[in-house]
Amino acid sequence: MAEKVEIVSPAGNHASLKAAIEAGADTVYLGFNDSTNARNFEGLNFTPDELDEGAALVRKKGRKFYLAINTFPQRDSFPLWQRSVDNAVNKGADALILADMGVLSYARQRYPDMNIHLSVQASSSNHESINFYKRHFRIKRVILPRVLTIGEIKELKGRTDVEIEVFALGGLCINIEGRCFLSSYLTGASTNSEGACSPSRFVRFTNTGDNGLRISLNGVLLNELKKDESSPYPTCCKGRYVRPDGETAYAIEDPESLNVLPLLPGLIEAGVKAFKIEGRQRTKSYVGMMTAVLREAVDSCLANPASYAVKDSWERALVKNFEGIKHTFGCYVEK
Numbered sequence: 001m002a003e004k005v006e007i008v009s010p011a012g013n014h015a016s017l018k019a020a021i022e023a024g025a026d027t028v029y030l031g032f033n034d035s036t037n038a039r040n041f042e043g044l045n046f047t048p049d050e051l052d053e054g055a056a057l058v059r060k061k062g063r064k065f066y067l068a069i070n071t072f073p074q075r076d077s078f079p080l081w082q083r084s085v086d087n088a089v090n091k092g093a094d095a096l097i098l099a100d101m102g103v104l105s106y107a108r109q110r111y112p113d114m115n116i117h118l119s120v121q122a123s124s125s126n127h128e129s130i131n132f133y134k135r136h137f138r139i140k141r142v143i144l145p146r147v148l149t150i151g152e153i154k155e156l157k158g159r160t161d162v163e164i165e166v167f168a169l170g171g172l173c174i175n176i177e178g179r180c181f182l183s184s185y186l187t188g189a190s191t192n193s194e195g196a197c198s199p200s201r202f203v204r205f206t207n208t209g210d211n212g213l214r215i216s217l218n219g220v221l222l223n224e225l226k227k228d229e230s231s232p233y234p235t236c237c238k239g240r241y242v243r244p245d246g247e248t249a250y251a252i253e254d255p256e257s258l259n260v261l262p263l264l265p266g267l268i269e270a271g272v273k274a275f276k277i278e279g280r281q282r283t284k285s286y287v288g289m290m291t292a293v294l295r296e297a298v299d300s301c302l303a304n305p306a307s308y309a310v311k312d313s314w315e316r317a318l319v320k321n322f323e324g325i326k327h328t329f330g331c332y333v334e335k
Contacts, residue, residue: 011065011287012039032088036073037068066096067095067096108137165272170277198217259322261297297311
């Protein structure tokens with residue numbers, strides 16, 4: 001069993017950053033408020049000046065922060081990604097989370113000693129790919145896409161000395177990160193370059209006569225909710241559509257929430273170095289609760305893996321805070 005496993009929590013704003021630190025996160029990950037990061041929603045993320053306050057708190061508490069610059073610059077936009085790398089280094093980021101090869105090359109050449117992690121957006125899911133990025137860009141860690149079983153992670157780790165980070169709690173995307181074009185297909189705004197899946201400017205909520213709600217994306221109906229029904233953030237993959245028999249169903253993916261707490265011993269034994277919580281777009285209460293639960297679970301597992309068991313209090317906290325209709329192990333057990 002590993003001696004230390006890092007908990008990496010989301011920080012979409014200063015309040016969430018503070019909540020994560022107070023709940024026991026070892027590290028927070030964040031982005032600048034522009035298209036260089038993959039959670040570029042309105043009202044989220046940090047300007048370089050705003051980051052000063054958060055960075056000061058992180059240092060005061062003896063923790064770390066990682067800066068995600070993990071979208072893909074297009075033809076004339078590369079200078080913005082260069083500035084983001086420069087700003088992240090100047091603000092003292094403990095690691096850059098990068099995906100694009102051009103950005104990786106720029107960061108490594110300009111900052112030869114900088115700690116670089118390969119983003120999940122790079123979709124690197126085999127040892128040859130991971131070792132390629134190590135050879136050319138000297139990455140220290142890879143965040144794996146959510147498509148591998150625990151057995152596959154263990155086998156992969158046996159063929160690379162790059163650190164492994166995986167998602168543990170939060171939303172689950174069935175599409176290979178960095179390769180989804182559904183949002184671009186409906187809106188013309190690519191998640192991979194603009195940084196937001198189903199940007200809010202294209203989303204419309206319309207009340208219906210029976211106190212229900214109709215949700216559309218750029219004029220395309222994604223869901224119709226009855227009174228008192230809830231819905232996850234309206235993305236194309238979680239749209240609920242009318243079947244030929246007249247019933248409605250989630251055609252591509254049920255809105256499930258990832259929960260690997262029962263799998264922690266196996267993931268740690270497989271060589272996972274860090275557990276990440278999805279949710280830079282979520283509230284400070286969500287971030288704080290998820291961090292506290294994962295902190296207690298990981299500490300319990302490391303202290304006595306043989307007797308580790310998921311507590312009812314953890315499950316109640318997850319049920320209270322998760323989106324979706326049920327929990328899932330994703331691909332960690334089987335595909």
